[in-house]
Amino acid sequence: MDSAMMLEARGVSKFFGGVKAVDDVSIGVREGSIHAVIGPNGAGKTTFFNTLSGFYFPDSGRVTYRGSEITRMANWKRIVLGMGRTFQTPSVFAELTVRENVMLGVRARAGVAFRLRPPAGEGREALEHRVDELLGFVNLGRSKERLVAELSHGGQRLCEIAMSLSTEPSLVLLDEPMAGLAETETDRIITVIRDLRQRLGLTVLFVEHNMRVVLSLAERITVLDRGKVLAEGTPSEIAANEIVRDAYLGKEALDHV
Amino acid sequence: MTHDLAPQLFNGLVLGAFYGIVAIGLSLIMNLTGTINMAHGSFMTLAGYLAYTMVQRGMSFWVALIVAPLIVVIVGVLVERGLVRPLYKREPFYSLLMTFGLSLMAEEAFRLIWGPNGVPFSPPPALAGAAALGFMSFPTFRIFIAGVLIVAIVALALFLTRTRFGLRLRAAVQDTEMIAALGTNTQVLYAVNFGLGILLAGIAGVLAAGMLGLSPTSGNALLMPAFVTVIIGGMGSLFGSIVGGLLIGMAISLTTLFIPAASEVAMYILMAIVLLVRPRGLFGEEGIFG
Amino acid sequence: MKARAELIAGGVVVAILAAGPYLSPLIHVDLSIVSEVLVTALAVMSVNLLLGYTGLPAFGNAAYFGLGAYGAALSAKYLHVDFIGAVIIGTASALLGGLILAPFLLRRRGIYFGLLSIAFGQVFYFVAYRFTDVTGGEDGMNFPRPLVLGHYAINETVFFYVALAAFVGCLIAFRTVVRSPFGRTLVAIRQNEARVRYLGLNTDRFIFVALLISATLAGLGGALFGLLINFAYPLELDWHQSGFFVLMMILGGAGTVWGSLVGSFIYVIGKDIISTQTSYWQLYLGGLFVACVLAFPRGILGTLLARLKARPAAADSEPHG
Numbered sequence: 062m063d064s065a066m067m068l069e070a071r072g073v074s075k076f077f078g079g080v081k082a083v084d085d086v087s088i089g090v091r092e093g094s095i096h097a098v099i100g101p102n103g104a105g106k107t108t109f110f111n112t113l114s115g116f117y118f119p120d121s122g123r124v125t126y127r128g129s130e131i132t133r134m135a136n137w138k139r140i141v142l143g144m145g146r147t148f149q150t151p152s153v154f155a156e157l158t159v160r161e162n163v164m165l166g167v168r169a170r171a172g173v174a175f176r177l178r179p180p181a182g183e184g185r186e187a188l189e190h191r192v193d194e195l196l197g198f199v200n201l202g203r204s205k206e207r208l209v210a211e212l213s214h215g216g217q218r219l220c221e222i223a224m225s226l227s228t229e230p231s232l233v234l235l236d237e238p239m240a241g242l243a244e245t246e247t248d249r250i251i252t253v254i255r256d257l258r259q260r261l262g263l264t265v266l267f268v269e270h271n272m273r274v275v276l277s278l279a280e281r282i283t284v285l286d287r288g289k290v291l292a293e294g295t296p297s298e299i300a301a302n303e304i305v306r307d308a309y310l311g312k313e314a315l316d317h318v
Numbered sequence: 319m320t321h322d323l324a325p326q327l328f329n330g331l332v333l334g335a336f337y338g339i340v341a342i343g344l345s346l347i348m349n350l351t352g353t354i355n356m357a358h359g360s361f362m363t364l365a366g367y368l369a370y371t372m373v374q375r376g377m378s379f380w381v382a383l384i385v386a387p388l389i390v391v392i393v394g395v396l397v398e399r400g401l402v403r404p405l406y407k408r409e410p411f412y413s414l415l416m417t418f419g420l421s422l423m424a425e426e427a428f429r430l431i432w433g434p435n436g437v438p439f440s441p442p443p444a445l446a447g448a449a450a451l452g453f454m455s456f457p458t459f460r461i462f463i464a465g466v467l468i469v470a471i472v473a474l475a476l477f478l479t480r481t482r483f484g485l486r487l488r489a490a491v492q493d494t495e496m497i498a499a500l501g502t503n504t505q506v507l508y509a510v511n512f513g514l515g516i517l518l519a520g521i522a523g524v525l526a527a528g529m530l531g532l533s534p535t536s537g538n539a540l541l542m543p544a545f546v547t548v549i550i551g552g553m554g555s556l557f558g559s560i561v562g563g564l565l566i567g568m569a570i571s572l573t574t575l576f577i578p579a580a581s582e583v584a585m586y587i588l589m590a591i592v593l594l595v596r597p598r599g600l601f602g603e604e605g606i607f608g
Numbered sequence: 609m610k611a612r613a614e615l616i617a618g619g620v621v622v623a624i625l626a627a628g629p630y631l632s633p634l635i636h637v638d639l640s641i642v643s644e645v646l647v648t649a650l651a652v653m654s655v656n657l658l659l660g661y662t663g664l665p666a667f668g669n670a671a672y673f674g675l676g677a678y679g680a681a682l683s684a685k686y687l688h689v690d691f692i693g694a695v696i697i698g699t700a701s702a703l704l705g706g707l708i709l710a711p712f713l714l715r716r717r718g719i720y721f722g723l724l725s726i727a728f729g730q731v732f733y734f735v736a737y738r739f740t741d742v743t744g745g746e747d748g749m750n751f752p753r754p755l756v757l758g759h760y761a762i763n764e765t766v767f768f769y770v771a772l773a774a775f776v777g778c779l780i781a782f783r784t785v786v787r788s789p790f791g792r793t794l795v796a797i798r799q800n801e802a803r804v805r806y807l808g809l810n811t812d813r814f815i816f817v818a819l820l821i822s823a824t825l826a827g828l829g830g831a832l833f834g835l836l837i838n839f840a841y842p843l844e845l846d847w848h849q850s851g852f853f854v855l856m857m858i859l860g861g862a863g864t865v866w867g868s869l870v871g872s873f874i875y876v877i878g879k880d881i882i883s884t885q886t887s888y889w890q891l892y893l894g895g896l897f898v899a900c901v902l903a904f905p906r907g908i909l910g911t912l913l914a915r916l917k918a919r920p921a922a923a924d925s926e927p928h929g
Contacts, residue, residue: 114806140808152803154796165796166807168789174809177788228808354719404902410719411665415858416901418851422894430888542730542847549723583734586727593727594712597720 066125067092067232067264068113068144073122075108082108083119084288090232090281095258095265097275100285101308106268107149109285110236113266114146115139126232145230149237151217155210159201159220162209163192166227195223198260199253215246222253226261233257235267239274247274254278276300284308325456326571332460332529334567335467336522340544341551341559342474343518349491349554350511352410353402356417358544359537360424361516362523365390366532367432369524370439379442387520394516395509403508421538428534436533463525470521471560474514478556487511491554543570546589552602561600618779618866625772629765637880640764643836645869645876646771650829652856652868653782654822659854660862661786662818663798664717667850668725671709671732672702672823674845676830678736678743681840685751691762694754695831702827703820705732710819714812717801726847733845748841771832775869778825783865785821794818795863826853855897861907870909 068090075083083105090096098106112119115136124132131139140146154162167188168174180188196202199219204212209220218238225233238254239247251274257263269275275282275296282299284291292302299305340358347355368389369382377385401420405413440446441459448455478484490497490507498504523537530536543566551562566585573581592599624631625642632639651673658666679701680694689697709728716724736743743749755761762770785791796804797811804811834840843849852875860871875893882889904911 116802135805135810137805137808137810140806146806152800152806154799154803156799157796161792165793165804168792169807169809174789174793175813177784177790179787179789224803224807401898401902408905411722412901412905414722415854416898419855419894419897419901422890423898426888426891426894430891545723546727583731586730586734590712590724590727590731593720593724594715597716 065092066090067094067127068266069125070109070113071123071125073109073112073119073124075105075112075117075119077108082288083112085122086285086288086290087122088283088290088293090264090266092231092264093258093262094280095254095267095278096281096283097279098266098268098283098285099270099272099275100291103287104285105288106285107236108288110146110234110268114144114234140228140230143229143231145225145228145233147218147221147225147233147235147238149240151214151221153209153217153221153224156208158206158208159196159212160192160205162220163195163223163227164188166224167191167195170228191227195226198226198256199223200249213246215242215249218242218246218250219253222250226257230263232264232266235265237268237270239269239271247271251278323575326575327568328456328460330568330571331564332464332467332567333571334564335464335471336526336540336563337543337547337566338560338563339467339470339518339522340540341547341563342471342556343515343522344544345548345553345556345559346515346518347512348548350487350494351402351406351508352413353405353512354410354414354417355402355515356414356541357397357420357424358417358515358519359539359541360421361390361394361519361537362526362540363428363532363534363537364393364424365520365523366439366527366536367428367437369527370432370437370532373439379445383521383524386524387517390520390523391513391517394519395513398509398512402512403505406508425534425538432534434534436531436536439527439532441528459528463529466521466525470518474518474556477514483510543585546585548599549589549597550592550599552599555599555601558599558601621866621869622772622776626769628768628772637877639768640836641876641880643764643768643771644833645872646768646775647829647832647836648853648856648876649775649868649872650778650832651826651853652860652872653778654824654826654829655850655853655857656862656864656868657782657786657794657818657825658822660857660864660867661791661798662794662815664815664818665719665722666725666822667722667847667854668727668729669822669826669853670845670847670849671725671729672705672826673830673833673849673853674732674736674840674842675702675705676827676832677834677840677844678749679827680831680834681749681751682742684754684835685749689754690758691754691756691835694835695828698831698834699824699827702830703824705827706820706823709823710816713819714815726850729845729847729850733842733847736840736842736845743840743842746842748839750839753835753838767836771836774828774832778828779865779869782825782868786865790814790817855893858897858900858905858907861910861913864907864909864913867907867909871907874908 066089070086070088073083073086074081086109098109100106111117113124115134118133122132123130126139126142126144131142154165165174171188173180179185193202196205199222201216201219201223204216209217212220235254238250242250254265254267255278257265279296281294282296283293284299284305286308291308292299292305294302340362344355344358347353365386369386372382372386373379397420401416402413405416445459445462447458449458449461478488486497486502487507490502490504494504497507522540526536526540547559547562547566550565551558551560566588569584569588570581573584628642629639632642651669654672655666655669658664676698680698683689683697684694712728713721713724737746739745753762793804793809793814797814801811830844856871856875857867858871859874860869861867879889879893882892900907906914
């Protein structure tokens with residue numbers, strides 16, 4: 062396994078019922094890159110993501126993070142190692158405020174989540190400052206005291222991204238970050254994703270449908286179809302790939318590369 | 319020992335058929351709407367008491383056997399419309415609590431109307447006594463019970479697989495939204511489904527009254543084993559309920575024979591093991607409750 | 609600001625309770641019934657922590673309550689410990705029970721957790737029921753209330769203040785726990801356990817501690833209850849009793865600090881008053897329960913608090929406690 066790779070998967074397979082949702086998939090995500098996983102509906106993208114992030118374990122294959130084996134590691138441990146994850150439907154705490162949502166992650170990172178006594182004085186200020194910092198990064202500062210349930214879909218997604226950043230990851234997995242968003246909200250998320258790499262130096266692996274987004278953001282693309290890897294390469298390579306064209310991409314999308 | 323074994327095995331079979339049928343009723347209600355009906359036993363007891371009252375008033379046992387469950391079904395449908403339906407949108411936990419409260423009320427109401435002690439409910443003379451089969455004899459009434467329960471289960475199976483309504487019901491368990499989109503009236507579906515479960519409870523209740531006794535708490539005594547049966551047989555599988563029921567019935571009657579003290583606990587230990595090792599049960603489907 | 613109001617309100621309630629020996633005759637309620645309210649509230653608190661705050665269906669807490677009662681009873685009768693010893697041993701028995709069951713309960717969530725709780729509870733019930741020689745079986749076991757340190761007898765009035773002290777102590781502890789980062793995490797687990805794990809936290813660890821705290825609270829309540837009535841009986845352990853604790857939590861208000869007292873008060877006093885009028889108190893309380901689930905899912909206190917919060921007030925960054 063290549064240790065220059067941030068995250069590597071080799072021959073990962075996962076069965077559901079009798080169906081092989083993920084079939085012998087391998088991927089290599091280089092440190093500092095923005096890597097996209099695309100494919101038609103039912104291609105197994107989210108299932109694959111779930112095995113990478115430990116939502117469940119693969120039936121076969123290996124997953125390594127910075128060279129260490131994490132195939133069957135508990136998901137919370139992966140976060141401590143440096144991974145972060147967002148979900149297709151924003152996974153947040155709907156009944157709490159935006160501030161409380163992010164504060165939970167900040168406290169977790171600071172190792173004070175298990176405590177009886179809340180941090181006070183300087184310690185508390187530092188945590189609050191960090192929450193503000195994270196909210197500023199995703200531009201949600203104004204909504205700090207609002208209940209997450211009241212935010213728009215895009216707002217919830219930004220909150221979730223801030224939460225996944227609160228644990229100071231080195232690698233962030235985003236599952237369809239644009240799903241269900243309006244055009245204007247999409248631009249905002251694109252900017253944030255770019256900033257993840259540009260401003261924070263994170264490695265990003267994301268699943269996406271929206272071709273415009275993928276071709277403009279990703280440096281490397283893996284194409285899945287029916288659980289198998291169809292192709293892998295740079296955006297221009299993928300756009301030119303006949304097999305991919307046939308399986309998935311519309312001609313119009315490609316003409317804009 | 320062998321002299322006791324065969325009757326105990328037969329008892330186990332009959333008990334198992336009881337647990338199975340009550341479990342199926344519970345399952346039907348649970349599968350479609352996620353409602354956990356803690357009042358299921360109360361419906362059984364009600365059917366028993368109604369049959370008792372009818373027989374007291376001079377009606378024949380056979381009439382009571384048919385009419386009592388039907389009355390209970392009507393009560394059940396009213397309960398579903400008024401009390402259970404508002405809770406479909408909420409987590410299963412709320413229906414569990416509400417029906418638990420209902421069962422408390424029912425138990426007290428039974429005490430109020432029919433007295434705190436049990437009432438005697440004997441099977442009709444035609445079914446009394448025992449039938450000799452070879453060198454062993456079995457109580458006629460229990461044979462009758464086994465027969466009725468088997469017929470009921472077969473009838474249900476036919477209903478679910480051969481009738482249009484039955485097929486719609488099964489489809490709705492898979493995907494209620496789609497069925498609604500295809501034009502089926504889901505409100506009616508919920509009511510009929512609940513009524514079906516209660517019908518089974520009612521029949522079991524009348525028969526149980528004759529075999530196991532009738533008191534304000536007699537229905538609840540069958541409820542926990544029925545829940546254990548659903549767990550072991552598998553949530554979402556009616557076939558599993560039958561198999562599970564027979565297993566538990568046998569287990570209980572055999573332990574009663576050999577280790578009387580352990581008979582009630584055995585069932586709970588079995589349930590705990592299943593929950594820890596394979597929560598969906600022997601024949602259950604994944605993801606019924608997460 | 610809000611914390612101050614809460615402190616004052618709490619102080620008033622405790623002050624009223626402290627005048628119990630003088631006030632209870634005025635409402636024709638035996639002082640020992642008020643003691644019962646207080647010790648039962650501890651059991652309701654234990655359910656509240658797991659169910660109201662963490663979202664785990666705690667349907668087997670009567671097991672810990674009963675372990676507390678039997679622990680106190682058995683140690684008083686056979687080991688001749690004093691009052692304090694009986695309380696400690698009873699509570700410790702419940703805690704031990706929690707330690708034994710926790711690894712199993714931790715493996716499941718949702719309704720499976722609830723059913724496991726019931727199953728284990730029933731095992732304890734049958735042990736109490738069957739070991740007639742030791743536990744007195746179905747009829748339960750009488751035992752004399754031990755003296756404190758072998759000298760001082762505890763009459764009903766003194767017991768009441770013991771119960772009050774225990775209640776206030778546990779209430780303060782409970783409030784501290786639920787308002788702490790630990791408690792905030794429990795609330796988050798209720799809303800979205802997966803997300804808590806994806807913030808790098810091992811939720812099993814949090815739930816384990818919550819289970820132990822819950823067992824201890826219920827055990828203390830049970831030990832004191834046993835010592836109150838000088839009696840321990842199997843039905844204390846039965847799942848119906850667990851159901852009653854849940855009922856009280858719902859009546860009072862899940863996820864609120866004082867809800868346990870409110871719920872326990874309504875149930876115990878209500879039962880006492882209604883049973884002087886009719887022996888069918890279960891009918892009315894069952895009806896109250898059904899009505900509560902349908903109309904007031906947040907419980908009486910919870911609904912009140914929600915109404916109060918809906919009024920425009922200064923932005924309050926503390927979540928409801």
